[in-house]
Structure formats: structure tokens, C-alpha cells
Amino acid sequence: MISQALIADQLPEIRSWYEHLHAHPEFSFQEKETASYVFARLQEMGLQVHQIPQNAVMGFLSVPNAKSTIGLRAELDALPLHEQTGVKYASKNAGAMHACGHDLHMACALGAAKLLAAHTSDLKHNILVVFQHAEEKIPGGAKDVIASDFFKEHKPDVMLAMHSFPDLKAGEAGFRSGPYMASGDEIDVHIKGPGGHAAMPHKTVDTVLTAGQVLVALQQIQSRFIPTEIPSVLTFGNICAESVMNIIPREVLLEGTFRTMDESWRKKALKNIKKIVENTATAAGADAETVVRPGYPAIKNNEAVTPKLQDIAINLLGNRKVHSLPLRMTTDDFGYYAQLIPSAYFRLGVADSNGRSPGLHTPEFLPNATALETGVKLLVQIIQEY
Template structure:
């Protein structure tokens, strides 16, 4: 084991209890997207306590600063998201959310505390690297249009411009002590689909007097499935799902309208545009043919996330050196979306997964669930590995 790896692991061990308490504080005090004012202040306070006093706000609740190495050189960026979800926590833990209906159910408390740990570790190792590390504590990953897109518009990738950007995310499917990487396309784009089917309501026993939006909505949903099954190139993974239908109140009264909410996800920007137009065309034409109408609203979401192949390969090799080859796994395509994708369309990026699962401790719940939690030993792995990946990239 190299002296640098040993040094980083020693610092990770030494700072573990402090970062653990930071994670628990953030977990207990979650804030929703674009509302992370207290979280941002807490991050600033901790950075100052580490002797890092140059942090400043961006997009109101984002925090960023640069750490300089022993000599000028290239710039890299490290990113963590800081917002929580509108979920009521069901875990019975001392650090349970104090904010009713708000929970760090996607691990952003872990990402934030990890990056604080990375900052503390690297602040002790500035003589070990050349160049600049830009730290990004980003708000609003969970809510469109995504904090990443806003930070990019406000210049987060400028002055200085990073040559690469690195992001880490918890993964409850991977055991604690392991990490996962995937080169190339990794996570899907995500667009929100909102359909309002309009007809003419009436008594359910008198079909000749009404235009049934429920029947129209049913036909639209069934027909739209052909976009993936019969129109899409089968070599391009695609998902069109509808999670909400709202219309009517009783069994014998036909409503005037029905609302349908869904999501479309894929890995190709050209096909994404075609598919979204097909959703509009099919929905409106079916509604019209059945005597009604359909208003279609597409809320453009995150693009697909692509991990730069060369940069990811360097990180995989560095992770194997730091953790052992047996603890670095290859990831499959993931149909979920992440606004880190915006960065990867601007600069070479690598978004990898930190294992947090521990079946012996009963820590198996997925993200975005009321019982999500982590094996907190992952914090030690997370901050140490990211610190090493940062130095390795600067010195590569």
C-alpha cells in the first residue's frame, strides 16, 4: 500500500467520528429542494472550523470553494447534493428527522458529510497534489429543473473551469465496503408527462349524453405503451410509465376531465425528442377521435448521465488500488435520473456508487423509502476514496 493511501486511510479513521456526527445532524435537520438555508449555513460553519474560510454561496443555498495544491495546475471538481425529500421518516433512530414530512431518504446527508470529510482530509494534504480542487455543495437535485442546471447557468464551471468532475452516490444494493462504477452512459434522462383529457360529464347510465374522459384516458394509456414496444429502437433502453390518474368521485357520474401524470426515460437525446412528440401526437389524436380533447404538458427534465470513459477508467484503477480489486464492482444501466447529468454534458464526469447495505444489521431499504438508512461505516470509505481519487486525478 502506498504511503499516500495509508495516510488518507489514517485521516479517514481519525475524522470518522466527527463526520459521523455531521451526517447525523444533517439527517436530523433535512430541508427540501431550494430551501436548504440552514444546511448551507451549517456547511459554511464546518468548513470554517476546518480552517477553510473562502467558501461562498451560489444560487442562494449552494456552497462552493477552491482548495489549492502546492503548485498551480489543472482544476477538478467534486460535487455533493444537499437537499432532502418530502417523505415522513419511519426509522426509529436517535437522529431521526425532526422536520415532519421531510427526510434524507436519498442519502444526500451522506454525500454532504462525505464531501466535508474530503475537504478536511485534503486540507491536510495540500503538499501532496498540484492544481485546484473545486468543491460544490449543490442544492435541489431532487426537483426540476435541478440545482445542477442552475449552478451551471450561474458559472459554477467557470473561474476556474474544471477539467473533470466527480460525484458519489449511495447505493443500498451494494454492500458497505464496496463501490460501483460504469463507463459510458449510466443513468437515463427523465421528463415529466402531464395529460389533461377533457370530455363532457354526465350520468353514467346515459352514455349517449356524455363524452367519457375516463374511457379516452384508458385508451391513451394503452396506446402510448406502443411508443416503447413498437416505435422505439429496441437497442435504446426506454421507459414510459404513468403513476397517477385522477378523475371522477363516484361510480355513476362521469367527470368532465381526467388527469394523467407520468414519466419518460431514455438514453438518447434524438430519440427523446421523437418520443415526446409521439406522446403529444398520439394523445391528442386519440382524444379527438373519441370526441374529446387532450392537453399535453411535458416538463423537460434531466438529460442522460454519461461517464467519460477515460476518466472513469482512471478512477476504477485508483479505486482498486485504494480498496482492493474485489471491492470495486461494475454497475448496470440505471433507469433512474440524476441532475449530475448536466455536468457530464459540459465536462468529463464520473458518477459512481458507494455501497451502504448491511443485511446483518437490517439495512436493506432502497432510496426514496421511509426506512432508508445506511451502514455508517460507509462514511469512512466514502470520504477516503473520494479524497484519493481527487489527488490521483490531479497527479495523473
């Protein structure tokens, strides 16, 4: 077994990888330099390495006599934020930042790959490490990876993903069997009319008022249509009329998101949303168009795989540092892997010893320094013992 002392010896190099990746973030579908950096590190370790045109990089470690494969997914892409952490290795790419921990995930996956590649005699399974592009932007990169010949050739029997979690302290981890994260579809509602003078609404159609009626009517999706046992959220975060106080605009745009834990209900809900929009607009004399951009599927953690990983984490970290996670309405395109392969998506604590941490997707987000070591240890232990 790979010792904790050996992992500690490798940490300075792993830390240097993390700082480089943090300092050079790239947006979804633009991760060319990040992919090249990861590709080079995997080659140095002796893995069979492949890159697909969309930027994802995969490394395959063949283990003598292994009859199965464990897959591990990390993400390449960053977010459009101006970093405000003040660290010496802060982003060198203005307006881009690793504010979701993807740099940490990559460094942990690279560190685990290097340690495991040097100790294949301790392994029972082959390993496929996937550094996936475009997790942050619909349609996501997971489907490109899954469709690639390299992934099909080395298709894992189990797929894993570890993700930063500011709600837990560094040195802690979290797991949940069964449904864990929601699907996430983007919805644009266009309310249209002839437009006109605000002082004469009787001569036109009030698209702003109609948009308000549509918003209120759509809350029936949650209060009346969704089975009470299925968590769901319908939220509109933007209303755009592009008008002034004395003009009724010809069009009002509503932008929102629908999220749920149930794939069959998801399809029904989207049909109901379109129906409510059309009927409400028609009643007001307006026209309406609903555009749905399909997002990621819900993540259901395999109920045979996940408890085994949790037990391994407890043995490594201690019972008090391994937590059961609540449901989350956030999304991740790891759901595509989970639909195809028995999978587990688990959490790595990144807060300080007092439990303080800026949230994910904020310009101040920075994992606690000790989270890197815990992440590498956890991945190595899980892959060795599973």
C-alpha cells in the same frame, strides 16, 4: 499521501457532521440552514467559499502550481418522508428525511475537503467542492450552479459525484463507463369532454374510456417507435378523474414519466407522445392537452475518466469489492454537469455485511455506519491519485 490512520483520526468529527445533517433535513430550494452549516465548515478549513442565492455552496481549494481542477458534487436537499429508523439522531424536522443519502454525501465531501486542505502538497489539482441544492425536484439545482460566476471562474476539468447504493455492501463501490442513468421528463395528459350521466354515454364523450385508450395507445412508444437498442420507459403512475360511479367527468388527468438514455430520441419520443394523445382523443370525440415538464438529461460517464477512477478504487478496496454497474432508469441532475464536463457518477455501497438495506426513498433507509469511512477514503484517494 494522506494515510488511512489520519483518515481514521478524523472520523469522529466527520461522523458528528453526518449526524447533524441527518437530524436537520430540508426540502429542495429550502436548504438555508444546511447551506449555512456547510458554509461554516468550509470556511473553517480555509477554502474560498461562495453561496449562490438559490442555496448552493461552493468551496474552492487552490493548490500551488496546479493547472487543472477536479470538481466534486454533493447534494443538500432531503425528501418529504416521516423517518422510521429509530436512531438517536433521527430527523428533527417532521415530514422531512434524508432518505437518499445526501447527508452521507455531504459528510464524505466535507471530510475529504478537510483532509485534502491540510495536505495540499500531496495534490496535483485544484479542488472545487459543490454542495448543490434541489437535486430531488425539477428543474433541479445543477443549472443554477453551472450558471453562477463562481462556478464559471473555477470550472472543473473533471466533475465527480458519489452516490449511496443499497445494492452494494458498505466497503464496496460501483462504476460504469458510458451511458449509465436516464433522462426523466414528467408528463401530464388532460383528456376533456362535456361530461354527463353515466347511463347516457351516447349523449356525451366518455373521458374515462378515452383516457384508457390513450394509455394503451401510448405503449406503442416503447413497443413500436423506440429503437430496440435504446433503453426507455414510459409509465403513468396516476389517473385522476375526481368523479363518482354514475358521472362521466369533464376531465381525466394522467400523470406519468418518460425516461430514456438517448437525448436525440428523447426529443422525438416526446413529440410522438403528444401526437398519439391528440389523435386518440380526437378519434373518441374528446379534446386533449399534453404538458411536458422537462426533467434531467441522461448521465453518460466519461469513458476516459471512469476507468481511471475504477482502477484507483480497486487499488484501495480490492478487486472483489469494486463492481461494474448495470444501466439504471433513475435520474439525477448531475446529467447537466456530464453534458458540459468530462464526468463520472459512481456508487458507494451502504448495505450491511449480509447485503441487507432498505431502499432509497423509503422511511427506513439508513446507510450502514462503515459506509462513511469508505466514502471518505475513496474520495480522498481518487482526488489524490487522479
